[in-house]
Amino acid sequence: MPLNYLDVPGFLPIYPLMVIGALVLAYLCGSIPFALIIGRIVAGIDIRQHGSGNVGTANTLRTLGWGPGLLVFVFDVLKAIVGCLIVTFALTKVGAILLEYDPSTLQSADRFQMAYGITDAGPLHDIPLALAVIACILGHMFSPFMHFKGGKGVAAALGGFLVVTPVAALLAFSVFLLCTLLSRIVSVGSIVAVISLPAWIAVFHGGSLTYIVFGIMAMMVMVAAHKKNIIRLMHHEEPRFSIGSTKKALSTEETHGSEESTPAAKDEE
Numbered sequence: 001m002p003l004n005y006l007d008v009p010g011f012l013p014i015y016p017l018m019v020i021g022a023l024v025l026a027y028l029c030g031s032i033p034f035a036l037i038i039g040r041i042v043a044g045i046d047i048r049q050h051g052s053g054n055v056g057t058a059n060t061l062r063t064l065g066w067g068p069g070l071l072v073f074v075f076d077v078l079k080a081i082v083g084c085l086i087v088t089f090a091l092t093k094v095g096a097i098l099l100e101y102d103p104s105t106l107q108s109a110d111r112f113q114m115a116y117g118i119t120d121a122g123p124l125h126d127i128p129l130a131l132a133v134i135a136c137i138l139g140h141m142f143s144p145f146m147h148f149k150g151g152k153g154v155a156a157a158l159g160g161f162l163v164v165t166p167v168a169a170l171l172a173f174s175v176f177l178l179c180t181l182l183s184r185i186v187s188v189g190s191i192v193a194v195i196s197l198p199a200w201i202a203v204f205h206g207g208s209l210t211y212i213v214f215g216i217m218a219m220m221v222m223v224a225a226h227k228k229n230i231i232r233l234m235h236h237e238e239p240r241f242s243i244g245s246t247k248k249a250l251s252t253e254e255t256h257g258s259e260e261s262t263p264a265a266k267d268e269e
Contacts, residue, residue, distance in 0.1 A: 015094050019128045022090035026083030026132045030139025030156050033146055034075040035060045042068045048146075055143075056151035058186045058241070073155055080136035080159030087132040088163070091125060123210060130214035133160030137218055141225060152225040154190045157218055161197065165211055168200035184240040187229035194222045 006012070035055040039047035043064055047055060051063045057076065061069025140156040142148040154176075161169035172193045180189030198215040205211050223230075232238040 010097070011094075014097055015124070018090045018094050018097075019087070019131075022087040023128070023131055023135050025086050027135040027139040028144075029079045029083035029086070030136030031143035031145055031150070032075075032079050032139075033143050033150065034079070035072045035151070036146065038068050038072050038075075039064065054151055055146065055149075057155055062241075076140065076151075076155035077159035077162070080133070080140075080156040081163055083136040083139070084129060084132045084160050084163035087128050091128060126208050126210035129164050130210050133157065133164055134214060134218060134221075136160045137221060141221070152190070153218075153222050154194065157194065157197075157222060161201075161215075161218075165201050165205045165215070167204040168197060168215070171200045171204075172197040180241065185233070185238050186241050187226055187233065187238055191223060191226050191230065194219045 033055050035047050035057070039045050039050075039060065045063075047053075047060055047063060051059045053059070057069055057073040060072045136156045137153040137160065139150075140153045141150045143150040158169055158173055161172070175196045176189040176193035178189075179192045180186055183189065198212060198219055201215040202212050229238060
């Protein structure tokens with residue numbers, strides 16, 4: 001029979017405390033505003049005052065160029081990966097601590113399982129990891145370092161789901177690339193990709209209803225964050241992304257005025 005963690009002395013006080021603490025750290029990881037940091041390091045600017053004002057990859061790329069833009073993307077993905085790995089470590093640590101209570105009462109197979117944490121594909125494992133992804137996304141969107149404002153969570157979602165449901169995350173990212181290249185509109189790629197995510201999770205990670213449910217939740221949060229983009233798409237006002245002409249935009253803004261004066265440029269992904 002599988003190990004019943006509730007029968008293990010100390011499980012209830014240790015498990016929730018470790019999970020809650022790890023989720024707080026995951027949220028703080030997700031909330032690090034790398035676009036703001038890199039903008040200040042590279043060009044000495046507040047990225048929120050340029051282009052669309054969005055603290056994300058696309059606005060950094062449009063404003064500062066490919067190098068800083070890709071750097072922001074990589075760090076936004078990595079911060080969510082780190083956040084989810086913190087929760088994974090916490091689950092492993094729970095097992096290690098519980099072994100110290102009374103290892104003699106556990107069967108050898110249970111001791112092996114406990115030593116490597118809550119590793120069974122069940123709710124005690126899946127729910128904290130799924131919550132870690134949501135925490136990283138919400139941290140990116142509502143950063144305490146920016147008065148609880150932020151980006152739209154797409155890169156953070158990619159990093160988190162790469163840990164939890166890697167195949168689904170990679171396929172959703174492929175959808176993003178394809179739709180963005182075909183439409184030349186970043187928000188189209190983002191919206192279609194996040195909508196496709198729960199379907200990919202259901203196909204390739206269908207054994208966990210938890211991941212499917214949280215995938216739907218993440219989709220709803222990120223689609224809601226793109227509300228203004230959707231309205232502009234309906235009115236054919238969403239700006240297109242030109243790969244060949246992506247350069248530093250600061251000199252253009254100084255000469256012709258900030259892009260913030262153009263409504264269609266606001267809130268781009």
